[in-house]
Amino acid sequence: MSTLNAPLALRSLEYWIFQYKRTWRGSVVSTVLFPVLFLASMGIGLGTLVDSSASGGIGGLPYLVFLAPGLLAATAMQTGVGESTYPVMGAIKWFKTYHAMLATPLGVPEVLAGHLLYIAARVLAGSAVFLAVMVLFGAVRSPLALLALPAAVLTGMAFSAPVVAFAATTENDAGFATLFRFVVTPLFLFGGVFFPVQQLPPVLEQLAYVTPLWHGVALSRGLALGTSTAGGVLLHVAYLSAWIAAGVWVAARAYRRRLAV
Amino acid sequence: MTETPTEPLVCARGLTKRFGDFTAVDGIDVDVRRGEAFGFLGPNGAGKSSTMRMIGCVSPVTSGTLRVLGMDPAADGPRIRARLGVVPQEDSLDLELSVRENLLVYGRYFGLSRRVVRERADRLLEFVQLADRADSKVEPLSGGMKRRLTIARSLVNEPELMLLDEPTTGLDPQARHALWDRLFRLKQQGVTLILTTHYMDEAEQLCDRLVVMDKARIVAEGSPRQLIERYSTREVVEVRFEPDEHDAMAGKLADLADRVEVLPDRLLLYTDSGDAAATAVHERGLHPIGVLVRRSTLEDVFLRLTGRTLVD
Numbered sequence: 001m002s003t004l005n006a007p008l009a010l011r012s013l014e015y016w017i018f019q020y021k022r023t024w025r026g027s028v029v030s031t032v033l034f035p036v037l038f039l040a041s042m043g044i045g046l047g048t049l050v051d052s053s054a055s056g057g058i059g060g061l062p063y064l065v066f067l068a069p070g071l072l073a074a075t076a077m078q079t080g081v082g083e084s085t086y087p088v089m090g091a092i093k094w095f096k097t098y099h100a101m102l103a104t105p106l107g108v109p110e111v112l113a114g115h116l117l118y119i120a121a122r123v124l125a126g127s128a129v130f131l132a133v134m135v136l137f138g139a140v141r142s143p144l145a146l147l148a149l150p151a152a153v154l155t156g157m158a159f160s161a162p163v164v165a166f167a168a169t170t171e172n173d174a175g176f177a178t179l180f181r182f183v184v185t186p187l188f189l190f191g192g193v194f195f196p197v198q199q200l201p202p203v204l205e206q207l208a209y210v211t212p213l214w215h216g217v218a219l220s221r222g223l224a225l226g227t228s229t230a231g232g233v234l235l236h237v238a239y240l241s242a243w244i245a246a247g248v249w250v251a252a253r254a255y256r257r258r259l260a261v
Numbered sequence: 262m263t264e265t266p267t268e269p270l271v272c273a274r275g276l277t278k279r280f281g282d283f284t285a286v287d288g289i290d291v292d293v294r295r296g297e298a299f300g301f302l303g304p305n306g307a308g309k310s311s312t313m314r315m316i317g318c319v320s321p322v323t324s325g326t327l328r329v330l331g332m333d334p335a336a337d338g339p340r341i342r343a344r345l346g347v348v349p350q351e352d353s354l355d356l357e358l359s360v361r362e363n364l365l366v367y368g369r370y371f372g373l374s375r376r377v378v379r380e381r382a383d384r385l386l387e388f389v390q391l392a393d394r395a396d397s398k399v400e401p402l403s404g405g406m407k408r409r410l411t412i413a414r415s416l417v418n419e420p421e422l423m424l425l426d427e428p429t430t431g432l433d434p435q436a437r438h439a440l441w442d443r444l445f446r447l448k449q450q451g452v453t454l455i456l457t458t459h460y461m462d463e464a465e466q467l468c469d470r471l472v473v474m475d476k477a478r479i480v481a482e483g484s485p486r487q488l489i490e491r492y493s494t495r496e497v498v499e500v501r502f503e504p505d506e507h508d509a510m511a512g513k514l515a516d517l518a519d520r521v522e523v524l525p526d527r528l529l530l531y532t533d534s535g536d537a538a539a540t541a542v543h544e545r546g547l548h549p550i551g552v553l554v555r556r557s558t559l560e561d562v563f564l565r566l567t568g569r570t571l572v573d
Contacts, residue, residue, distance in 0.1 A: 007372075008339070015366050023357060096353035102319050103347035104370035104418075105339040261280070261320060 004109040012106055012114020015097075017121070031126050034075065035133040042194070043067050043137065058196065061225070068139035069148060069224035070193035072130045073155045073216035079126045080156030081163050081184050083119045085176040088167035091115070098259055112255045116161065116248065123156030124149060134224070142226025151223055154240040155216025161247025168254040192217040215239045268331055270295050270422055270453050271316055275325035278311045285311040287477035288325060295421075298444075298454040300464045300471035302559075304567050307474040309457035310350060313426050316455065318342050330422065343371060346420030346452075350427045352407050356400040360391055360410055363399060364417055371418040378417065385413040389443060405436025412443060423447065425456040429463060441466050461559040475567040485559050492565055493557040494519050496535030500528045500542060501551040510547065517541050531557070 047063030058066040091097035101111050127149050134140050166175065190200060191213035197205050208214045219236035222228030271293040278286040286308040293299045301309040314320035315327060318334040318341050327334055329341045354363050361382050368378030386392045389409035399407065408428065415423060428444070429437040444467055448454055458464055464471055465485045473481040473488070481488055489495075498518070502510050504525060511523045517538045518530035532538045535554035542549060 005339070011370050011372065014369055018362070018366050018369075019355065019357065022362070095356065096349070096351060097355065099319075099349060100353035100355075100367065101370060103317060103342065103345070103349065103353075103415075104367070105343045105372070106370055107339060259319075 004113055005107070006113075008106050008110040009113035009117065012101055012110050013117045013121075014114075015101070016115060016118035020118075020122075031129050032133070035071070035130045038071055039064065039068060039133060039137045039139065042071075043139065064137060064139050065141060065225070066221070067194065068134045068137065069145070069220040070217040072127060072134065072148060072152055072224070073220040074188050074191065074193045074213065075130055076123050076127055076152035076156035076216065077159050077187065077213050078184060079123045080119060080158075080160035081179065083122050084160045084163035085167050085179070086173065088115065088164050089170070089173055089176075092168060092258060102259060108255050108260050109252065111259070112164075112248075112252055116157070116164065116251075119160045119164075120153050120157055123160070124153050127152035127156075140224055142224065144226050144228065145224040148220045148223045151216065151219045151236075154237060154244070155212065155220070158212040158216065158240040158243035158247070161244050161251055163247075165247055165251035165254045168251060168258050187211055187213040212240055212243045268328075269293055270330060271299075271455065272328045273312075273316075273325065274327075276312070276315065276322065276327050277324045278308070278315060278320065279323045284477050286315070289472075289474070289479045291472065291479070293422075293453065293455055295453055296448075296451055297469040298448050298456070298467050300468035301455070301457040301474055302459065302461070302464050302471055302563060303457075303474035304459060307567070308477040309474055310426055312474075313424050313455070313457055317345060317347050317424050343418065344421050346415035346418065346423040348408075348411050348415050348423065348425040348428055350430070352411055354399045354407060354410060354414070356398070359396050359398055360402070361386065361395040363410060364414055367414045368417040373418070381417055381419075382413075385416055388416075388446075389413040390439070403436070405432050405439065408432060408436070408440060409443065412440070416447075420452065422453045422455065425454065427457055427459070429458070429460065437463070461563055465559050473563060473566050480566050481562070488559065488562045489557050492562040494531040495533045495557055497555055497557050497561060498530040498532060498535045498538045498542075499551075499553040499555065500530060500539075500549045501526065502528070502547075502549050513545065513547065514542060529561075531561070 043064035047067065050063040051057045057063055098111050102108065106114075131140070131145065131149060134145070163179065166179070190204065191197070191208060191211055197208040197214060200208060215236040219228070219233060219240070222232060269292040271291060273289060273291040275288045275290065276286060277284065277288050289312065301312060303309050311320065315322050315334065316329055318329065318338040322334065330344055332341050334341060355366065358366065364382035364385060365375070365378050368381065369375070373381070383392070386395050389412055391406060391409055391413065394402065394406065399410065402410065412428070425444070429440050432440065441463070444454060448467075454467070456467065468485060470484050471482070471488070472479045481492060483491065500510070500514070507523050507528055511521050511528055514528065514530060515521050518532040520531040522529040522531070530538050539552050539554050542552060
């Protein structure tokens with residue numbers, strides 16, 4: 001009953017892609033604009049100051065080059081969380097998208113898997129755009145940067161899966177604002193994107209190492225700069241994968257309780 | 262695996278659904294035969310929708326046995342659902358997509374090729390009289406149009422069995438009749454229909470056989486005619502006096518009918534001969550404000566079986 005039928009999950013994915021094709025215009029502007037604006041203002045604007053200061057960049061790197069891969073990971077996080085909040089609640093409560101699917105051969109596991117695959121595809125597409133902008137800004141130093149794409153998907157999904165589980169258990173959308181305010185925004189600001197977490201007070205620094213975003217940022221940065229070590233990559237990938245696995249497990253449970261009653 | 266010709270399309274024995282301490286469906290037995298239109302009647306909260314969701318293989322059975330199309334929902338849910346057409350109580354259409362696109366995405370859930378779905382979509386939109394709205398968004402459609410679209414959508418896999426949960430609730434009379442007309446045609450084409458309703462006229466129009474559910478149990482079963490014969494009289498005389506006289510008058514008229522019911526605005530005399538009873542009322546020198554003789558309806562049966570107390 002609860003085993004996943006992969007071809008059926010693809011039918012659910014197909015719905016979300018079809019739906020996106022009808023509504024993509026709104027999101028495409030922000031997908032392109034966000035990296036351009038951030039890399040221009042922070043990377044170049046602020047970066048010029050950082051680079052001309054006594055420190056001469058960050059760890060010998062121009063600020064733009066330091067910032068861009070971290071921002072790539074953070075954007076993946078934001079897409080992962082954003083796509084897992086209102087759309088999931090809407091599919092359950094407001095538009096009954098899942099209920100329509102469940103009246104067909106699709107079951108709860110396929111409904112969940114299809115939606116997660118779609119979110120992963122959105123993260124991947126957004127990250128690809130971001131990476132292209134990074135190349136245009138000259139912020140990429142290694143062909144390994146291409147591997148930052150799967151890394152971004154891992155980062156996005158490490159947030160998506162638990163948030164999907166949360167969205168499937170919560171009764172109203174008030175929790176989403178809290179999630180953004182107290183989880184996503186602090187991580188974005190202090191998770192190693194804009195400055196190394198070593199700058200943080202020791203307690204917060206230790207806390208940062210536990211967050212999936214820091215691992216995503218470190219993984220992405222190492223690949224974009226070509227400084228990754230196999231051990232480091234393995235550690236980050238394993239840690240992010242663990243978050244995904246736990247998130248999917250909890251989400252599967254939450255979906256079953258919510259939809260198969 | 263699949264059913265033999267004589268086996269019912271839906272067979273439930275002791276079918277039970279519990280949510281925690283609450284028993285929504287309490288050990289019901291139901292058989293639905295191929296080609297018939299079968300109704301679940303009952304007030305809100307009687308357990309109709311829970312039963313439908315179990316038959317639709319989306320809600321696990323708590324206890325008892327259920328076979329749908331000869332298969333077990335717990336083991337063969339996807340295979341059963343592939344052959345069902347479901348019209349849920351609340352529309353689950355995609356409001357951002359067009360009328361036709363709603364059929365296209367739904368057909369794909371059944372693994373139909375795009376070509377097949379497109380062909381069927383055009384045909385089904387003709388059938389539910391929405392062909393001229395094929396490219397408009399769903400959001401601005403009227404309630405009746407959305408219902409018809411939901412029916413078209415439920416037919417995209419050419420189901421053998423349709424489950425309709427309160428198909429006409431909230432629709433205006435024209436929209437309801439248009440919908441009944443489509444459902445009747447489907448029945449003529451051999452599609453088995455199972456519907457829930459709390460509209461008695463709907464049940465009388467559409468159902469060959471029905472069960473009345475109340476408080477999670479089945480309290481009566483039969484064709485509309487059988488139920489009227491069994492639980493009501495052939496005719497009903499509605500007699501109106503001044504409202505404060507009704508209790509007193511009920512006593513004076515008790516012997517004229519099998520049963521007398523006192524309502525705030527009228528008395529109901531249940532009798533097989535309405536005209537005779539009406540005449541007798543006048544012969545006794547009573548002067549009612551109004552007398553109406555009518556045939557007994559399922560509504561009389563329904564109210565007798567499930568009571569007049571408001572259920573919410």
